[in-house]
Amino acid sequence: MKYLISVLIGAMSYGILSTIVVLAYGQGYKLGEVVGTQLLTGCILAWLLAAFTKVRASRKLSSGGSTTPAVTPAFQALTWKRRLLLMLAGAPTVVTGLLYYQSLRYIPASLAIILLFQFTWISVLIQAVSKRQRPDKITMLTLLLLFGGTLLAAGILGQGTSQFNLLGVALGLLSAVSYSLFIIFSGKAVPAAHPAYRSAWMVTGGMVLLFIMFPPHFLFNGLLWGPLLLFGFLLGLFGAFIPPVMFAIGVPHIGGGMAGILGAAELPVAVLMSSFVLNEHVSGLQWIGVVLVLLGVVLPELYKLRWSNSEAVAS
Numbered sequence: 001m002k003y004l005i006s007v008l009i010g011a012m013s014y015g016i017l018s019t020i021v022v023l024a025y026g027q028g029y030k031l032g033e034v035v036g037t038q039l040l041t042g043c044i045l046a047w048l049l050a051a052f053t054k055v056r057a058s059r060k061l062s063s064g065g066s067t068t069p070a071v072t073p074a075f076q077a078l079t080w081k082r083r084l085l086l087m088l089a090g091a092p093t094v095v096t097g098l099l100y101y102q103s104l105r106y107i108p109a110s111l112a113i114i115l116l117f118q119f120t121w122i123s124v125l126i127q128a129v130s131k132r133q134r135p136d137k138i139t140m141l142t143l144l145l146l147f148g149g150t151l152l153a154a155g156i157l158g159q160g161t162s163q164f165n166l167l168g169v170a171l172g173l174l175s176a177v178s179y180s181l182f183i184i185f186s187g188k189a190v191p192a193a194h195p196a197y198r199s200a201w202m203v204t205g206g207m208v209l210l211f212i213m214f215p216p217h218f219l220f221n222g223l224l225w226g227p228l229l230l231f232g233f234l235l236g237l238f239g240a241f242i243p244p245v246m247f248a249i250g251v252p253h254i255g256g257g258m259a260g261i262l263g264a265a266e267l268p269v270a271v272l273m274s275s276f277v278l279n280e281h282v283s284g285l286q287w288i289g290v291v292l293v294l295l296g297v298v299l300p301e302l303y304k305l306r307w308s309n310s311e312a313v314a315s
Contacts, residue, residue: 037232
């Protein structure tokens, strides 16, 4: 049960981010300042965790206790080439954050998170094109659920498209494309390395890229020591630290299928936060759409679990 809860906590943490960003914008902070402080605090927390992991493994080794091969050896095996690969793998997260957070300037947070969740079918489409394979029936049904749920959840059927900012919608969809690429590429980047070190180097790579695009003037003009520090700490904590740690703890024990199901908790949390904290109106029809999107997300994983259980019974 504790592994299920850890993955659930990680997914719910992601759902809090959009509300914090909107509140930061309300205080007059800019995109580079918001994302910059998030990655800075997230990077510090990630390296503190990596240092703690290394010290803990060293103590076990020196005391003669058993330690897993993925701890100290994985750290020692990280050549600069592998570190650079991890840093490059972290770049799409920055692009995703920039696009997603910028979309929040033009569209409600409840709509932005729904657009981001389109990464589910976009990932399927990218893999289908790259492998030249036609999606199976369960995948097609999933896509239909996601499409119908998005229309309802976004309020298009109830309000039409006249109230939506096209630039905000485009940014939201582009963030979904970027997130899909991150999912595809990140899993292939030095998978044997310990999760703590993988996370630290990926966050570092993202921070370096961001500081090149948006020079961190907030470090020197005094902004950092105001409310921006609190916003950055919360974004770094809930966006760059808690989810990777919780997933690293829980996913190996519950499997990727169940993790995908629990990961869908990000969507209702984001919509609830935008409704209660930001006072955004979410109609009953939109909540039905959210449920359909969640069904579309979990349906393939439920199908895989049922199929594997049926094969186990038959054998």
